[in-house]
Amino acid sequence: MATEEENVNAYELLKLETEATEQEIKTAYRKLSLKVHPDRNPNNPEAARLFHELNQAYELLLDPLRRLALDQKLRVKKARAERYKSYDAKRKNMVEELEERERAFKKTRLDKKNEEIKVQVETERIKEEGRKLRERKEEDIRKRNEERIKGQWVEEDDVEAPELHPLDTTIRLKYSLKKHPELTTPESIAKLLSGFGGVDTESIVLSLKAPKKSVDKRPKSGTALVPFKQIRDAFSTVSASGQGEHGLEGIEVDWVNGKEPQILSWLKKMGKLDNLLPTSASSSQNGASGTPARLPQDQSAGSSEFSSFPSTVPGSAAVDYESLTLLRMRQAERERLEREIREKEAAE
Template sequence: MDADADAEVDAYALLGVAAAAGERELSRAYRAKALQHHPDKNRGDPAAARLFHDVKAAYDLLSDPVRRAAYDERRRALLAKRQRLGALSSQRKRMKSQLERGEQAARDARDAERERAQAVRAEAARFRDEALRDEARRDRAMRDHVRHSRGRPDGEPADDLDRAVRVRWATGSSHDRASLAAAFAPFGALDEVVVAPAAGPRSALLVFRSAAAARALLAAGSADPRISGFECAWAAGARPAETLAGPPPPPPPPPAADERRLPGSGLAFADFEALTLERMRQAGAAAAAPPRQG
């Protein structure tokens, strides 16, 4: 072994001595190692023969002061290089560990965000389903209310839809309950006149006392000079089945885009709501009136 030998083979490590070992320590170490790895004592072991040769080469190198000095210089340079590489390796390991932790944190944040988004979507779907169920319940309640039979002494059908007519007029015209009742009274007695709110379409709902009056109005149509400024149509959107006798009335105008209708009924939500509010107002007024004296 010389100063240019492979640095992977450490002469001091082969002999088992420190780098500052003197000649006597080197000699004792060499004799012990040579005896340990001598081929005669390790027959059939090729590795022992190689180690015996390396131990002798290490001793020859370190026992020569000139060769040992050159070897020590090279060895120190290689050890320093290994330390630098080890430091760089440790730094790379730290950087890699930090990068992996950052990536994991980003993945965790994305997973948490996805879970939050899924929770929000699920909650929105739940609210939407509840709203649809509530609306369906309200629809059923309104249909039951509108179609509830109140009975009439004159024997006319009691269904409000059979007696309700929707009237519309031009935007420039102005009408209230009194003027509408006066305009349509010639066709028959009116139970209720409900004018749509000012913010809504220019229309009103007329509920006649008899289905015959409603049929008479629809039969006259806009050709009657008394109602030439109005458009009239069944509030249900179609002529009631039990009143098909006689000539059919003119087709109703198409409903406005915002006039939704009750499921299972042709009555518009706006009509039903206005009708219900009017009945509540009348019921409240009747309850507040003092009792009649007998």
């Protein structure tokens, strides 16, 4: 029989003395088993367990060898209890102290084991937090690097100069013929503006307008579209609008599209627009050499800075397909603007 079964006192379960005969064992078992039989006690959840224990006790007591072992165990237990009763107070205290030490030792060992488990769990938690913190730092570094690289791309995009539009070097002049009666031909306008730089005289668009109600139909005002060969010179002319010292008193000068070209906005942003001054001022500032500050498109092909900018009007030896296309676009844009001027004058 298993140890657990032997720990149960079979005599106590069957309510018998250790000297009980085999017949007494059977009789006691029959009476008690009928009382706790599961079929007779369907509402008692303990009935099956009690019935099983009675069966185990009954089988044990009917087995001579197992009963002999149980009797021996009970005798030893009884003798120990009797000896313990005979102990004096001192020996009892010693036994109790020994048992207390054993319990304390077991408790200490259990507490130590629990503490080790607790430390292990805490260590794993710290490792996990460290791993998460490391991952967050790596993610932050990765994001900062991406933002830094992205910022570098944005800066590079900002440094890159915009494309030069075909009409970026063309300006619009509006003036009264009463104040400037000499400005009636493209040549006279080119001569007026020659102090600012080279002008494409053949491409000048000139419109002289007379008031509708005028009897003699004489022109009273003029509008001219003037293409410069360099955007620097066009900018200098617009900057000198209406200034008498440059011969532009009473003359309104503006960009042909009514707004500043993108290349000039870019130059302002890059801090390079201060070099674009009217010719007289530029000459005085540059000293005896008289070398004017150059725009990106004015740089020579060998220059390291802005060397990719095309010349506004390429020389005949350097005219290629791209330059021809640029010139044709400028001519088409001028023709469109000329038509708009004619239509506006007709409407007025």
